[in-house]
Amino acid sequence: MPYSKRHNASLQKVITHYLPAAQAAGCFSALEGLSGGSVHCNIGERQYIARHPVLSPMPGVSLKRQYRALKRLPAGIGPKPVCLADGWLIVEWLAGEVKSEPAPARALSSLLYQLHRQHCFGWRICLLPLLEYYWQNASPARRTPYWLRRLKSMKHSGEPKPLRLAPVHMDVHAGNLVYQQNTIRLIDWEYAGDGDIALELAAAIAANNINGEALLRAYASLSNIDPETLHRQVARWRPWVMMLMASWYECRWRQTQDRTFLTLADEAWSLLRATNQ
Template sequence: MARIGWAEACQLDPSLQSLTRFFDVVPDYAQTLTGGLTNRCWKVVCPVKGAFVWRPITSITQAFSISRFQEYQILKAIEKENIAPQAAFINDQGLLVAWRDGHSLEQEADFDTVLKCLSRIHLLDKQRIPIAPFNYTARVDHYWLQLRDELKDEALESLYQTWRLPPAVDLNRTCLCHFDLGGYNLVKNDDSIQIIDWEYAGIADPCLDLALSIVAADENLPASVARYCQLMNIMEVDEWIDGVKSWLPRTEVMGLLWYLLAYQLRGEEYYLEQATQLKQSLCN
């Protein structure tokens, strides 16, 4: 992360200029942060107010139906729980959140830590979070409709049509879900583990959240769900295993469309390779 003077950083990303309303004095510098396709952010360091992360609104976030305002609403609703960065400022250019000191658990977090963090999130009071429920069909439709025709074929359309509707969901079971929880989004400091990058979070079936994390970590599904149920004091383990399994092909189709859209937007072969692997797996 190279340090860049504030004036130069504002030239590289004009959205940073919108932060002059928040900072009393000019920040010392900014640093680009490594991250995923939709999470190319800045660390901003100010001598008075401290360090923050600027999460801009871009054509990429809009293409993936990411709302910084919804992210802000979630972070404000859970800020007293001390599990996520505090939202400091929101405008039509992006979201500013507090920087969390610590180190990433990407290389060292065992999956039990991820499950414990998932259970903490799922136990939060969803009534305090003023956002609309996650709509799986609307999300995959949004991805599909943006794809150019040359990226579509009969096999892809068949997968999309087969899996574009969600499984039956118990609405009483819905809760706040992170949708991108792995060690890479956990930051450990001296006294706690913080969960970062809430841009995909929403109110949804926790089985979907579990499916996404289990697949991303390539963990054993029955064992992982059983451990989650133990953490949550849930007795109906088999029912929950079936619930997570029902989401698996849907998460793969959603991921497939995500990777194709990422390839369309960025042109990087990595995204096309991931999409091809998912497509082959689903077709087999």
């Protein structure tokens, strides 16, 4: 995405201060745009990602929280944070392979279990504010009576009581998994917080469009949770996850006018209706 000279100057100032090697390298790359206010920086032989806040941040999403989450994580789960300064979050670039297909169930369950064993970040994942945000920012022509009924019903019932509260990533899909030799690491921690492990699993299953049985069996074995108990809790979260996905696609349709998001939204609404049958 394009950046103004003022943005580039502020980023160069932060890089020069927190990454002294940048002075020896002479410059940083002019910044290939990524998504969500991010730029890719080349500093000598090292690479970093610099993130700047978007204009309309979603509830519970902030660079400060991303930085705190990454600071708390041990090596081997996510990228190492460099700094949070002058509105820029800089993290290391994770070199490796990003695959289009879902991760193997055993490898993914191991990664999630390792994350969920860490100390909580200190802020809870709350889906209702996000769902209301997406409703308010979707195209008025797409706000159907069914959508409103589901939203009101969820507000009335409240979110499921957590089976086990832990730090969660909440955006686990193929594009956010970086393969490095025999390990997998997670990038893009903007939605991270403390939530139910079953919510994370339900979201990962939906985002990767997989059956999920192998993933849940492997995770239940690692975490010493009764498989049937875990299955039931994941099923409780499934309508919430589908509602979240459908609503996000609707919001992205209004922002981008990319009809791909309309197709994805319609598919998600169909799946959500199927959960009522």
